[in-house]
Amino acid sequence: MVSNVSGSSSRILQEEIDKLKAEKSSIEDRISALQAQLNEEKDKDKDSSTCCFPSSLSINASSCFQHALSPDMIYRYSRHLLLPSFGIEAQSKLLKSSILVVGAGGLGSPALLYLAASGVGRLGIVDHDVVELNNLHRQIIHAEAYIGQSKVTSAAAACRAINSTVQIVEYKEALRVSNALEIVSKYDIVIDATDNAPSRYMVNDCCVVLGKPLISGAAVGLEGQLTVYNHDGGPCYRCLFPTPPPTSACQRCSDSGVLGVVPGVIGCLQALEAIKVASSVGESLSGRMLLFDALSARIRIVKIRGRSFHCEACGENAAFKQPMFQKFDYEKFTQSPFASTPLKLNLLSESDRISSKDYKARVTNGEPHVLVDVRPAHHFKIVALPKSLNIPLSTLKDKLPAISSALKEEEVTDSSSGSSASLYVICRRGNDSQRAVHYLHQMGFTSARDILGGLESWASDVDPNFPTY
């Protein structure tokens, strides 16, 4: 009874919280949109008032100050202005610059926050994705209230909240060959904060075709990389990587994991490089690459090759111009998709696979069986089905005797039925389990079958309380 009461009251509280959160986020969106509108109005007024002033007055005003910073701006950016090597000149250039950030994820989050705060004139954000709970540990620009909403909406609101004087342009779409030229041409500098190989080649080629400097960052696991392409006579991405790597060499954060701070560090450095290029201060990383290893706390800056004479994108005789860019198939070129949707392998015939629901029914019926989970050991520690036997795919070859003895044990326990025990194989999404079953068949375990869609299908079709990751 007591737990029932507290259960229902906590449900009411939760509902109230959810309702308020939704209201809060819609109010924030509204404020953000109105603020943008207000800024545009102010800009218009400024333009028209300059025109109306007698010319002598405007000359007087500009002769006092060699820049266009308002008193508010001077106060806001005062710590930049106090830097002898940055000062009013660099800040003025920054205020007139425009930067496009492609991707509002782990790299884009800190990059956008710093660029907005530091007073970039116009900031474009491109992303087609929505905010998810498992983004929040690293994509620090997004808050819980924006889960399920567009990343661009969320990032734009966060940037406007920090600095309402920056013009934020929202592109809630994926960057593709069809829209890239039009979008990128409106900016001085591009930040590559994407998460896949085809996008990286596409963003590079677009920048080469349009002559824009590209601040490129990447992070997976506990490592990050950073450089500036197509700037100051330096190389472009294709000079360095003329041939795309095999698909199997392209790790994704959703498979390999990533420590939140690592893209954070690289994203901050991308903002720094962009600010340096925009305001023409310091030495950019063009022709050099920064390699960051978080685990050993090591940063290495290496010299990379210069612009390649033979580069297909930026070389002397390169035929790569706008029409060719618009026809180029980047997914075919890199053999991997733009979207970060996981691979769906189809290695086995239908009779060698069962659904998670079917497997559940067999467990309920008490069918004697062995369930082998072929995920890596650290995945198995997160969550696993009861009584499953963890034999990571990489060790399967050496662990066949363990499977044989587990099957025998199962048959002895269930001596009444007299039938042999079945062998099922499961993994996270149903790809490695197919590879394992394929191998087991070759090794004589002909009855082995895999569970379609792995633990993800168990969670979606059988047990909604089963954790996914």
Added chain:
Amino acid sequence: MQLTLEFGGGLELLCESVKIHNVNVDLEAGEEKLTMKDLLSWVRTNLIKERPEMFMKGDSVRPGVLVLVNDCDWELSGQLDTTLEEKDVVVFISTLHGG
């Protein structure tokens, strides 16, 4: 010849997740110098424990791997023909795409 070899960007997974290897590579009989070409075949034989195709393609590294000799792109020192010297540091790093 004493060399320090480092693997990164996921390539360390091919050599039992060890990133830094201090190794001693002997010159082939009759050879006077050690080139990167020699070192690559030595690494493939002695350090790469699995999926060698993720490290090499033909007699060079696979696409997407940067090779740095003493913090400098091997393109600048002659690629496979780069001559190595005592105590050199050679880094093999796979380019990352995530973000």
